[in-house]
Amino acid sequence: MSEELPKRKLSKKARVAREFNKQFIETLSTLLTSAFGLVAAFAWNELVKSAISKYIDPGQTIKSQLLYAVFVTLLAAIIAYQFGKLVAMYKVEEDEDSEKNSKK
Numbered sequence: 001m002s003e004e005l006p007k008r009k010l011s012k013k014a015r016v017a018r019e020f021n022k023q024f025i026e027t028l029s030t031l032l033t034s035a036f037g038l039v040a041a042f043a044w045n046e047l048v049k050s051a052i053s054k055y056i057d058p059g060q061t062i063k064s065q066l067l068y069a070v071f072v073t074l075l076a077a078i079i080a081y082q083f084g085k086l087v088a089m090y091k092v093e094e095d096e097d098s099e100k101n102s103k104k
Contacts, residue, residue, distance in 0.1 A: 045072075048068060048071060048072060049068065052064050052067055052068050052071075
């Protein structure tokens, strides 16, 4: 039983300001998420390097670099695939919700 408030017509300046605020927050959110992702990537990088150097002699640099590259590539592919499925799932739900709302 939620009542919708009547929508007020905003002036052009107010609409521009609201859009600017929205874009600013979205951009800032993306930048901060990317920054924290980079920090996390560096942390994982050090962990994987330490784990590989524990099991492979330090003199075998090409072998350890190849193993590291393959491991990180597989890990990135699996994570990207899982996130892609998650985004697709939410996209379908969003589309279904907007379709239901447009029929009302």
